[in-house]
Amino acid sequence: QQQVKQSPQSLIVQKGGISIINCAYENTAFDYFPWYQQFPGKGPALLIAIRPDVSEKKEGRFTISFNKSAKQFSLHIMDSQPGDSATYFCAASISGNTGKRIFGQGTTLQVKP
Amino acid sequence: GAVVSQHPSRVICKSGTSVKIECRSLDFQATTMFWYRQFPKQSLMLMATSNEGSKATYEQGVEKDKFLINHASLTLSTLTVTSAHPEDSSFYICSARGGVGGYTFGSGTRLTVV
Numbered sequence: 001q002q003q004v005k006q007s008p009q010s011l012i013v014q015k016g017g018i019s020i021i022n023c024a025y026e027n028t029a030f031d032y033f034p035w036y037q038q039f040p041g042k043g044p045a046l047l048i049a050i051r052p053d054v055s056e057k058k059e060g061r062f063t064i065s066f067n068k069s070a071k072q073f074s075l076h077i078m079d080s081q082p083g084d085s086a087t088y089f090c091a092a093s094i095s096g097n098t099g100k101r102i103f104g105q106g107t108t109l110q111v112k113p
Numbered sequence: 114g115a116v117v118s119q120h121p122s123r124v125i126c127k128s129g130t131s132v133k134i135e136c137r138s139l140d141f142q143a144t145t146m147f148w149y150r151q152f153p154k155q156s157l158m159l160m161a162t163s164n165e166g167s168k169a170t171y172e173q174g175v176e177k178d179k180f181l182i183n184h185a186s187l188t189l190s191t192l193t194v195t196s197a198h199p200e201d202s203s204f205y206i207c208s209a210r211g212g213v214g215g216y217t218f219g220s221g222t223r224l225t226v227v
Binding site: 042045 | 117119122147154155156157159162204206208216218219220221223
């Protein structure tokens with residue numbers, strides 16, 4: 001019940017295309033859903049986050065779509081660039097943005113020029 | 114913005130020795146520090162949660178006598194891997210409660226035990 005399931009495991013997208021990564025959760029107590037970007041040998045960096053009271057949040061080329069009834073959320077990267085090539089993790093937290101994170105399995109994104 | 118400085122970034126040690134990893138919050142007070150372990154191409158697994166001035170809480174299956182965590186001040190937490198063995202080789206990452214998004218990660222430590 002504490003798990004967050006993430007798919008796909010890897011993704012290859014052409015430059016300018018849309019990258020979509022999906023996550024699903026079971027525990028309805030989760031109340032904060034961040035996405036992290038991680039480059040090799042570095043710690044994760046917060047990309048964008050959403051709370052369950054909104055269905056969509058957009059920051060630049062990054063958009064989170066949230067479906068509370070389906071217990072699913074997704075990250076959309078518009079106009080994907082080679083510099084976006086990284087590993088992306090979704091996460092869920094109880095107790096808001098300061099609670100411990102339960103991470104998804106990760107998605108390795110490769111954007112081809 | 115909030116910064117968590119983690120050192121060393123890479124360390125190689127001999128089997129049987131101990132290694133200390135430090136995480137410092139540079140511009141905010143970290144009342145809580147989370148320690149993660151990450152295997153290649155895998156997710157982050159929470160090892161333990163430490164609160165300043167109290168004993169760490171370890172996740173199920175994590176040996177607390179092997180992974181010693183100290184959080185003696187609001188800006189410093191350490192993880193000591195005692196009597197390290199090759200299977201302890203991994204990427205260790207700390208995260209402090211605080212900063213942007215409420216949760217700021219260090220840059221990680223690549224531990225290799227030979």
